[in-house]
Amino acid sequence: xxISGYQLFWLIFTMEFGMxxxxxxxxxxxxxxxxxxxxxxxxxxxxxxxxxxxxxxxLLYPEQTFIQSSQLILGKWLGKIILIPYFVMWITVTxxxxxxxxxxxxxTLFSSTxxxxxxxxxxxxxxxxxxxxxxxxxxxxxxxxxxVAALGSxxxxxxxxxxxxxxxxxxxxxxxxxxxxxxxxxxxxxxLAESFMVVMLVAFMKTPKRVMSSSLLxxxxxxxxxxAMTLIVIMVFGPNLPAKFVYPLYSIVSYISVMEFIQxxxxxxxxxxxxxxxxxxxxxxxxxxxxxxxxxHIKKWKHTIWWIxxxxxxxxxxxRNTLDTMDYAKSVWHDVIFxxxxxxxxxxxxxxxxxxxxxxx
Amino acid sequence: xxHRLEAFIGxxxxxxxxxxxxxxxxLSDRAFDLAASTDLLEDGSYLxxxxxxxxxxxxxxxxNGQPYFVETGNGKTLLEAIQKSRQKxxxxxxxxxxxxxxxxxDLAKHGIKELLDGFSRDPGNRIRLDIWVVKGSRGMEALQxxxxxxxxxxxxxxxxxxxxxxxxxxxYLDFMMASSDEGSSPTLPVxxxxxxxxxxxxILFYGRAIFNHDYKLVGYLNFVEGAYRQWILKRISYLDIxxxxxxxxxxxxxxxxxxxxxxxxxILGTNKVKIEIELTGAGHVGENNTNLNLNESQxxxxxxxxxxxxxxxxxxxMITKVQKQFGxxxxxxNQIVNRQHPAEWNKIKGxxxxxxxxxxxxxxxxxxxxxxxxxxxxxxxxxxxxx
Numbered sequence: 001x002x003i004s005g006y007q008l009f010w011l012i013f014t015m016e017f018g019m020x021x022x023x024x025x026x027x028x029x030x031x032x033x034x035x036x037x038x039x040x041x042x043x044x045x046x047x048x049x050x051x052x053x054x055x056x057x058x059l060l061y062p063e064q065t066f067i068q069s070s071q072l073i074l075g076k077w078l079g080k081i082i083l084i085p086y087f088v089m090w091i092t093v094t095x096x097x098x099x100x101x102x103x104x105x106x107x108t109l110f111s112s113t114x115x116x117x118x119x120x121x122x123x124x125x126x127x128x129x130x131x132x133x134x135x136x137x138x139x140x141x142x143x144x145x146x147x148v149a150a151l152g153s154x155x156x157x158x159x160x161x162x163x164x165x166x167x168x169x170x171x172x173x174x175x176x177x178x179x180x181x182x183x184x185x186x187x188x189x190x191x192l193a194e195s196f197m198v199v200m201l202v203a204f205m206k207t208p209k210r211v212m213s214s215s216l217l218x219x220x221x222x223x224x225x226x227x228a229m230t231l232i233v234i235m236v237f238g239p240n241l242p243a244k245f246v247y248p249l250y251s252i253v254s255y256i257s258v259m260e261f262i263q264x265x266x267x268x269x270x271x272x273x274x275x276x277x278x279x280x281x282x283x284x285x286x287x288x289x290x291x292x293x294x295x296x297h298i299k300k301w302k303h304t305i306w307w308i309x310x311x312x313x314x315x316x317x318x319x320r321n322t323l324d325t326m327d328y329a330k331s332v333w334h335d336v337i338f339x340x341x342x343x344x345x346x347x348x349x350x351x352x353x354x355x356x357x358x359x360x361x
Numbered sequence: 362x363x364h365r366l367e368a369f370i371g372x373x374x375x376x377x378x379x380x381x382x383x384x385x386x387x388l389s390d391r392a393f394d395l396a397a398s399t400d401l402l403e404d405g406s407y408l409x410x411x412x413x414x415x416x417x418x419x420x421x422x423x424x425n426g427q428p429y430f431v432e433t434g435n436g437k438t439l440l441e442a443i444q445k446s447r448q449k450x451x452x453x454x455x456x457x458x459x460x461x462x463x464x465x466x467d468l469a470k471h472g473i474k475e476l477l478d479g480f481s482r483d484p485g486n487r488i489r490l491d492i493w494v495v496k497g498s499r500g501m502e503a504l505q506x507x508x509x510x511x512x513x514x515x516x517x518x519x520x521x522x523x524x525x526x527x528x529x530x531x532x533y534l535d536f537m538m539a540s541s542d543e544g545s546s547p548t549l550p551v552x553x554x555x556x557x558x559x560x561x562x563x564i565l566f567y568g569r570a571i572f573n574h575d576y577k578l579v580g581y582l583n584f585v586e587g588a589y590r591q592w593i594l595k596r597i598s599y600l601d602i603x604x605x606x607x608x609x610x611x612x613x614x615x616x617x618x619x620x621x622x623x624x625x626x627x628i629l630g631t632n633k634v635k636i637e638i639e640l641t642g643a644g645h646v647g648e649n650n651t652n653l654n655l656n657e658s659q660x661x662x663x664x665x666x667x668x669x670x671x672x673x674x675x676x677x678x679m680i681t682k683v684q685k686q687f688g689x690x691x692x693x694x695n696q697i698v699n700r701q702h703p704a705e706w707n708k709i710k711g712x713x714x715x716x717x718x719x720x721x722x723x724x725x726x727x728x729x730x731x732x733x734x735x736x737x738x739x740x741x742x743x744x745x746x747x748x
Contacts, residue, residue: 108484124374163531167700174703237534240541251481255488257530263489264457 003201005210007139010146012195012218013225015283017149018276019097020222021229021249022104022269023329024188029233030243032184034169035176040230042185044223047192050343051219054195055212057350058202060357062211066199067294073353082345083295089337090288091308094281095315096328098122101277103322108250108270119316125278127309130285131302135204138282145275152272153225156249157232159256159265164235175239187329188226190338194280195219196346200287246322285309388416392452395429396515398500399439399476400465407468408435409442410501411454412515419512429513431504439476456485460530461515462492463500463552469570469578477576480533490533491519494570494578496553503552507561514564518552521566525584526599527591540576544695544713547572548590551581571687574714579687586679592640593676594693595622601647602728604671606664609748611651613664617644617728626698628705632712635721636694640676645732649739652746656737660748665730672726684718694720 003011025036032039061069066086071079102118110118129137173181198215205211229249233242236255242248254266289308293301319325397411410433418428434445447454462480464473480486495503508514519529532550539547549570557563569587573579582590591597603614621641629635646655646664653660683691695713699706709716738747 124371128371167696170700171703174707175699238538238542241534241537244541245481251488254484255534257489264487266484 001134001136001204002206003135003139003204004206005214007143008198008201008205008211008214009218009221011139011142011201011279011283012198012215013221014142014146014149014276015280016192016195016219016222017153017225018273019194019280020188020191020226021153022247022273023100024191024226025230025233025248026243026245027187027330028184028230029239029248030184032176032181033243034171034234034239035173035181036184036230036234037169037227038173039181039184040188040223040227042182043188043192044220044227046185046189047195047219047223048216050193050346051195051198051215052212053343053346053350054199055202055215057346057353058199059208059211060350060353062202062205062208065203065291065294067291069199069353070349073349073356080295082349083291085337085341085345087288087291087295089341090284090291091311092315092328093333093337094284094288094308095312095318096325096333097277097281097284098312098316099319100325101274101281102316103325104247104250104273105270107322108247108266116317119313122274122278122281123309123313126281126285127305129278129282130289131305134290134302135201135286138279138286141282142279145279149272149276150221150225152268153229155268156253156256157228159258159262160232160236160252162258163255164232166235168235168238169231186338187334190334190342192219192223192226193338193342196342197283197287199346200291285312386453386455390452391455392450394454394456394459395513396459396461396463396504398463398465398495398504399442399468400499400501401468401471402435406435406437407439407442408433408499408501409439409446410434410504411446412504412513413450414513427507429515431501433501439479457487459487460489460491461519462490462533463495463503464492464549465495465500466497466578468500469494469549469572472575472577473572474576477533477537481537488534489530491522491530492533492536492549493518494549494551496551496567496570496581498554502554502562503564506554506564508564509559509561517564518550518566521564522550525566526588526597527566528596536572539691540574542695543699543710544690544717545693546574546689546691547576548691550587569691571683571689571691573687573689579689582679582683585675586682589676589679590683590692592620592642593622593624593638595620600642602668602672603648604668606651606653606667608663608667609651609653611649613646613651613653613668614648615644615668615728615730616647617642619643624694624697626694626701628698628702629721632709632716633719633721634694634698634709634716636697636723638676638680638722638724640672640724640726642726642728643731644728646730646734649733652739652742652748654738654747655733661730661733665728669726669728672728673724676724676726677722680722680724684720684722688714688718690714690717 028039029036061072070082074082098119102115105118106115195215202208202211233248233252236252245251250269253269256265257263289304290301292304298304393414394411395414400408402408410431412429412431415428415430418426432446432449434442436442436445481488506514508517511517523529536547536549539545551567551570553565553567554562555565568584569582570578571580588597588600597620600617603612605612623639625637627635649655655661
């Protein structure tokens with residue numbers, strides 16, 4: 001189960017781009033209107049910084065996953081306690097993403113298909129990818145799917161050229177201000193910072209040296225794609241409307257009309273979304289199951305999938321409506337997980353780890 | 362081969378779950394709604410009508426009858442009215458191809474606030490939509506017009522709009538953007554149902570309907586006025602202008618086909634704004650009813666200056682009409698001030714409605730005539746009469 005730097009790049013790009021572009025633009029534009037592109041640049045910087053910390057942290061012990069290295073850094077018991085918020089995060093976020101995916105497909109495509117069947121089909125695909133070859137098969141699908149996702153976003157970009165109005169980006173800064181722009185950047189940043197999961201992947205790299213460049217490039221590429229989508233959304237819909245759409249990017253794509261014959265291409269964005277979600281869910285599934293196995297010293301890690309998959313399935317059926325999953329993204333992910341799990345603890349662990357290594361020398 | 366059992370179960374599961382699509386609706390179970398309308402009835406309820414394709418009549422050369430029909434329903438809200446019309450339809454309404462929506466004048470005057478939300482909320486609807494106000498008539502009448510050039514008559518209005526140099530399919534989105542913007546007021550394109558040369562009635566592209574902040578119709582701009590407005594907003598591709606040239610005792614008509622617009626704003630103190638508009642264009646002479654030889658450069662310059670001056674006056678008249686008569690900013694002045702003087706805009710945006718009617722506007726039109734056509738002087742005149 002070894003992956004290359006190239007595969008890591010596509011994994012990170014694919015899993016970050018789809019979710020961020022679909023989900024975070026609406027709250028970001030709500031805060032920072034036509035200056036959302038500045039927010040996205042801020043968000044990129046935040047995400048690059050958290051990724052840098054995550055990679056540095058995992059390179060302290062490049063052979064170990066986060067489960068092992070946290071115990072090496074903090075000691076056996078404290079190291080295990082600090083892992084609890086991560087397992088809670090991994091399991092809940094997998095369930096919520098699964099539900100968000102199903103809701104989106106339900107709203108846009110299949111409004112009479114039962115929700116559980118959409119969830120179950122996706123879950124089966126995820127379980128199959130994870131259990132058949134673990135990270136290796138996920139990485140290989142990422143290698144194929146990633147370029148498709150990138151191509152899809154380039155197509156959206158060019159299809160919408162005709163509807164752009166550059167003036168809608170003006171005036172810069174003066175209608176919003178520094179605080180709204182910074183606030184607007186937090187939601188995209190919290191999604192882009194999911195690249196934190198490299199702490200679990202570094203142990204599987206063929207050449208750990210390439211982790212830094214691959215993951216930073218992956219985050220940067222995803223951010224550039226999100227930035228392009230942000231510009232499109234504002235240049236087509238203006239500074240006020242995107243905040244009112246639940247999925248502004250989907251509405252943009254359904255608005256596309258090229259030469260009066262390329263129309264109704266909303267399936268394109270649904271496809272992008274589905275494949276991006278697939279990679280993300282598979283990665284979370286792998287991390288959760290492999291991590292669980294390592295934590296409890298289970299020899300065959302694949303067996304844990306059969307426990308985790310049903311839990312995730314039930315979790316995904318719990319939210320009563322789309323507002324509940326939105327609430328999770330807002331109040332749990334954005335307010336707790338992002339500052340604690342993705343920024344605070346990694347930074348703390350890295351500092352302690354560096355000090356301990358120096359002390360050991 | 363170890364995983365034979367798992368693979369087998371997997372395949373069976375796939376077959377069980379994915380056969381038979383829950384959402385399958387065959388083409389023969391769909392009614393394609395190509396255009397729809399809503400009107401306000403006297404009792405305050407909504408009347409909605411939609412034009413549906415009759416698929417069996419649309420294909421094949423020899424047509425026996427119209428390839429469409431109109432179905433109606435009425436109710437307290439739009440959705441209830443649609444429900445009533447669904448009670449008469451044997452198929453499911455599919456709106457993926459709908460491009461035009463007509464609103465009767467009564468409804469437009471009453472306000473269309475309650476109508477607009479559904480267009481963007483329901484994913485079955487398209488945002489790429491033109492909403493039309495039907496001048497002096499009901500929206501449903503626009504659906505009933507039999508337009509001879511198009512198989513499905515409802516596409517006529519947007520095709521007319523495009524053919525005469527406007528932008529199509531963006532009026533719904535433009536309306537929403539203008540409504541959500543501080544200071545500006547929304548507009549919609551207008552069609553009129555007129556008696557054509559034939560016994561049937563036909564559709565005429567009339568111009569632009571002006572709405573206020575409560576989404577109520579306050580007035581119309583006619584075609585030329587609407588075109589001037591589009592010129593200021595850079596949304597135009599074709600315009601004919603004919604003006605009297607008093608020095609030559611006749612009129613000259615020109616065709617403009619490339620357009621530019623520069624709007625400059627300045628703040629002249631508290632609540633006093635000045636807007637300078639410079640409209641540029643390039644075109645050619647379409648008709649010359651004077652005795653001027655347009656191959657002479659001073660004659661061409663005379664015509665050009667005269668047309669520029671007169672057009673400037675007309676554009677200013679249109680702007681004054683909007684300012685004084687309607688008092689609603691449909692010219693994008695709020696955005697101009699916002700972009701050029703962002704700091705001042707933050708102070709005055711709250712009472713833009715009181716500032717707008719008193720804005721001092723200057724208009725300067727500068728059309729460059731590039732071609733005079735195939736003849737210099739008009740062929741009518743004798744050598745001695747030509748100047």
